[in-house]
Amino acid sequence: MQAAEQEQITIPEIGAVWPGQGGIYAGFMPARNGAEGYHLILGEELARAEWGQYGDESPATSLIDGQANTEALVNADGEYPAAIAAYEHIAEGHGDFYLPAAAELYEIWLNLNGKLSGWVWSSSQRSAYFAFSMHFVDGSQYDYCKSYELRVRPVRRFIQ
Incomplete structure (x- = not known):
């Protein structure tokens, strides 16, 4: 018997749509704190x-x-509209989207610099009153008031 052949995965160029993955390829998120590295797929912009x-x-x-x-956030008591919107997003059959953390947004900005615009929420809380956001125009990260309405850009992971 022959060993099963592993399917060859073709990773697109950064910024290109990744067919069948629910969005555009936003680059590789390096391993941190003992966790495995992964490819980031950026979903479409959802409502503010x-x-x-x-x-x-x-x-x-x-x-x-x-x-x-x-x-x-989704499992906590309370309402977290940005996280819920990202969590409920489904694209091309994938329902494993989430609201990216501050470091993930920064990695996306580094990789897609100039291809996105506007202020986007991260899932990272700064304090009881503020959460981190990213300005895709210039890479600024800021802690906006949690009651502001900003863009929601869900992401998902592809682990090879």
């Missing part, structure tokens, strides 16, 4: 939303793991 729960501490404190932040 509040981050949510102004004045309350949330469980979304990771600057690098948006997936963990989003799961914590």
